[in-house]
Amino acid sequence: MPEPALHSLFFHNFAVQTPEAATGVSPVEPALSSQCAAQESATLTVVEDEPAALDVMLRAARSWDFDCQAARSAEEALDLLEKTPTPLVVTDLRMPGRGGVWLVREIHKRWPDTSVIVVTGGAEPEGLEQSLDAGACHYFLKPINFDEFHHALEAALRTQRARSASDRRQRSLETRLLRQKRKLRHTFLCAVASLVRTLEARDPYTSGHSLRVRRLVLKLARRLRLDGRLRTELGLAATLHDIGKVGLPEALLNKAGPLSAEEQAVVQQHPIIGERILGPILRNRAILAAIRGHHERFDGLGYPDHLRGEAIPLPARIIALADCFDALTSSRAYRHARPRAEALQILREGAGTQFDPQLLPAFLEVV
Numbered sequence: 500m501p502e503p504a505l506h507s508l509f510f511h512n513f514a515v516q517t518p519e520a521a522t523g524v525s526p527v528e529p530a531l532s533s534q535c536a537a538q539e540s541a542t543l544t545v546v547e548d549e550p551a552a553l554d555v556m557l558r559a560a561r562s563w564d565f566d567c568q569a570a571r572s573a574e575e576a577l578d579l580l581e582k583t584p585t586p587l588v589v590t591d592l593r594m595p596g597r598g599g600v601w602l603v604r605e606i607h608k609r610w611p612d613t614s615v616i617v618v619t620g621g622a623e624p625e626g627l628e629q630s631l632d633a634g635a636c637h638y639f640l641k642p643i644n645f646d647e648f649h650h651a652l653e654a655a656l657r658t659q660r661a662r663s664a665s666d667r668r669q670r671s672l673e674t675r676l677l678r679q680k681r682k683l684r685h686t687f688l689c690a691v692a693s694l695v696r697t698l699e700a701r702d703p704y705t706s707g708h709s710l711r712v713r714r715l716v717l718k719l720a721r722r723l724r725l726d727g728r729l730r731t732e733l734g735l736a737a738t739l740h741d742i743g744k745v746g747l748p749e750a751l752l753n754k755a756g757p758l759s760a761e762e763q764a765v766v767q768q769h770p771i772i773g774e775r776i777l778g779p780i781l782r783n784r785a786i787l788a789a790i791r792g793h794h795e796r797f798d799g800l801g802y803p804d805h806l807r808g809e810a811i812p813l814p815a816r817i818i819a820l821a822d823c824f825d826a827l828t829s830s831r832a833y834r835h836a837r838p839r840a841e842a843l844q845i846l847r848e849g850a851g852t853q854f855d856p857q858l859l860p861a862f863l864e865v866v
């Protein structure tokens with residue numbers, strides 16, 4: 500059962516649940532009451548099988564502004580706490596049924612933030628030790644001394660409130676961190692968009708290529724029912740897959756004729772350059788590996804690492820398909836765009852050699 504926020508518990512009002520509460524037993528001494536009054540209302544479960552002791556503790560706690568609920572046994576207390584948890588519990592150790600030590604253990608297990616104070620007649624030192632081991636935070640002895648009782652309640656309450664304030668600070672810090680993370684992410688994505696624009700401005704033939712590849716890749720990822728995180732990584736990797744081309748000479752990018760072997764070797768550096776450019780700002784290994792691997796071939800004849808088959812990261816195999824299709828159907832400095840049917844035929848012929856044969860049918864469905 501989810502635990503209600505401590506803050507709301509502190510200010511929740513409970514119905515009185517013991518018949519003793521209405522018996523008109525004389526109130527706790529006014530001097531004691533005013534001396535010990537809690538500054539804010541807090542909630543408390545008192546567990547005691549002796550009616551007189553229960554009545555005394557309830558009236559004392561109420562006089563210090565604690566809202567109380569009561570139980571006569573450990574089992575009854577658990578039922579009550581399941582319905583209405585309280586941040587503080589005071590329990591006798593010796594009770595019929597499973598007893599106080601069992602109750603302390605159960606509370607600690609189910610509501611680890613609840614503070615438990617045990618009351619003992621002093622005749623069960625082992626039980627007291629076991630309760631403290633099980634997570635009880637304070638104890639006091641019978642016969643009940645009001646100062647001692649009140650001190651235990653106040654100390655437990657102070658601990659609770661300090662913990663609650665610390666939780667609030669922690670939550671506020673987490674919110675601020677999350678906000679900063681989002682801001683950073685936004686800045687990063689703007690920088691990415693600028694990088695891609697820079698790249699495509701240098702090579703008019705590839706204008707819009709990265710975004711088209713991204714669109715195709717995301718369609719395939721949806722078709723393959725890849726999870727959200729992988730789709731996000733894929734989208735970013737596809738947008739950035741050719742970013743390493745900013746490191747290539749412009750003359751090579753826009754060369755009208757075929758490239759010499761030396762020039763090809765230079766161009767084939769772009770996946771490595773891309774990984775190197777993005778490495779310091781993008782710590783995500785999966786995205787970097789996808790960028791580095793987008794020109795690997797399924798038969799191991801690709802570059803730069805000659806990876807083969809499923810050794811090529813899945814995002815890289817996906818980008819390879821979309822990248823090739825878009826390149827074939829776009830005009831380049833050295834050739835015109837090919838018709839769609841011809842491009843699809845080239846992809847089919849590359850199944851198992853250039854492309855992952857398992858991915859190709861799905862790609863042909865979405866393209």
Ligand SMILES: [Fe+2]
Nearest residue numbers: 740741793794
């Ligand atoms: Fe590329």
